[in-house]
Amino acid sequence: MAPLDPEADAEALHAVYGDPEVMAWWTRPATASVAGTRRLLAEESERRGAALWTVRAGNGTVVGVAGLLGAVEIPGLTWILARHAWGQGFATEAAAAVVEHAFAHDGLERVEAWVEADNARSLAVCRRLGMVRRGMLAQHYAHREGPHEVVVWGLANPRKEQNPPPVLHVEPMLPVADVAATLEVLRSVLSARVAFSVGDPVEVAGLVLGPWSVGPSIRIVTAPRSQSAPVTLALDVGTGLDDLYRRAADSGVGRVEPPIEQPWGVREFVFQLPEGHRLVFGAPA
Numbered sequence: 065m066a067p068l069d070p071e072a073d074a075e076a077l078h079a080v081y082g083d084p085e086v087m088a089w090w091t092r093p094a095t096a097s098v099a100g101t102r103r104l105l106a107e108e109s110e111r112r113g114a115a116l117w118t119v120r121a122g123n124g125t126v127v128g129v130a131g132l133l134g135a136v137e138i139p140g141l142t143w144i145l146a147r148h149a150w151g152q153g154f155a156t157e158a159a160a161a162v163v164e165h166a167f168a169h170d171g172l173e174r175v176e177a178w179v180e181a182d183n184a185r186s187l188a189v190c191r192r193l194g195m196v197r198r199g200m201l202a203q204h205y206a207h208r209e210g211p212h213e214v215v216v217w218g219l220a221n222p223r224k225e226q227n228p229p230p231v232l233h234v235e236p237m238l239p240v241a242d243v244a245a246t247l248e249v250l251r252s253v254l255s256a257r258v259a260f261s262v263g264d265p266v267e268v269a270g271l272v273l274g275p276w277s278v279g280p281s282i283r284i285v286t287a288p289r290s291q292s293a294p295v296t297l298a299l300d301v302g303t304g305l306d307d308l309y310r311r312a313a314d315s316g317v318g319r320v321e322p323p324i325e326q327p328w329g330v331r332e333f334v335f336q337l338p339e340g341h342r343l344v345f346g347a348p349a
């Protein structure tokens with residue numbers, strides 16, 4: 065690997081950044097010319113904190129780029145290879161060298177990789193590096209039609225002391241008049257799993273918004289209407305906003321306001337429960 069030189073390397077790397085198949089998951093579309101590739105490489109290299117290297121095959125041919133992204137809050141790994149170079153271990157080897165440099169030389173505490181949920185090859189690189197899946201978020205690139213889901217992977221520097229996170233999870237509590245009825249509506253609209261329910265009739269129940277034991281969750285507790293001050297919950301959703309909207313509207317419960325685009329770049333709709341609690345579902349616009 066050698067430090068990336070946008071001027072000198074653009075020609076060889078145009079086979080990578082100009083290939084729509086390789087660029088299918090990139091933050092921008094494939095470049096149309098060597099000059100466009102040069103501009104993209106210059107922009108990516110100039111970002112504060114960026115450290116990019118060209119990846120070369122054994123015979124010295126440039127086959128891709130690996131390194132650390134610039135202008136991100138937590139240092140982020142990046143990798144990309146020419147299509148003909150896939151399946152030979154270049155990305156894993158290059159990324160491992162970047163990680164070693166970041167930890168041993170730069171002394172970074174941790175690195176992340178953000179990988180689109182259907183980018184199977186890139187997800188496999190994360191696994192081979194021993195990265196740990198930390199969660200998911202949604203992103204929307206300007207050149208793509210809708211938002212997509214991204215898996216955030218993390219790797220901590222084993223040379224540094226790791227403190228456990230001070231908080232594992234935050235669970236909002238919704239006071240409602242009829243816990244069982246609210247549980248049923250939220251369970252069906254959100255495809256949620258009932259983690260527990262206590263009492264007959266139910267007085268307290270926990271919903272996990274996903275198929276696993278842990279995940280975003282809501283606790284529902286009994287309270288007379290007079291004592292249940294309305295709560296607003298913001299729920300980040302990925303690509304499923306329209307499906308959720310339809311399910312909320314079809315539930316016939318509460319009030320559903322159609323999706324609108326907010327000035328801060330989020331498309332959202334409000335599902336208001338009979339008690340006045342507002343569930344605001346949002347995805348990148």
Ligand SMILES: CC(C)(COP(=O)(O)OP(=O)(O)OC[C@H]1O[C@@H](n2cnc3c(N)ncnc32)[C@H](O)[C@@H]1OP(=O)(O)O)[C@@H](O)C(=O)NCCC(=O)NCCS
Pocket residue numbers: 085086087088089090143144145146149150151152153154155156157178179180183185186188189
């Ligand atoms: C992501 C990307 C770099 C992964 O490339 P890749 O070739 O699949 O990954 P590696 O270079 O680590 O190669 C791994 C493959 O080589 C094989 N391999 C051969 N020798 C190997 C070795 N010495 N070490 C590791 N793997 C080896 C592995 O078994 C694996 O094979 P498989 O694909 O049949 O499972 C490539 O698909 C790409 O450029 N995608 C487009 C850009 C992109 O999406 N970047 C990431 C955005 S988050």
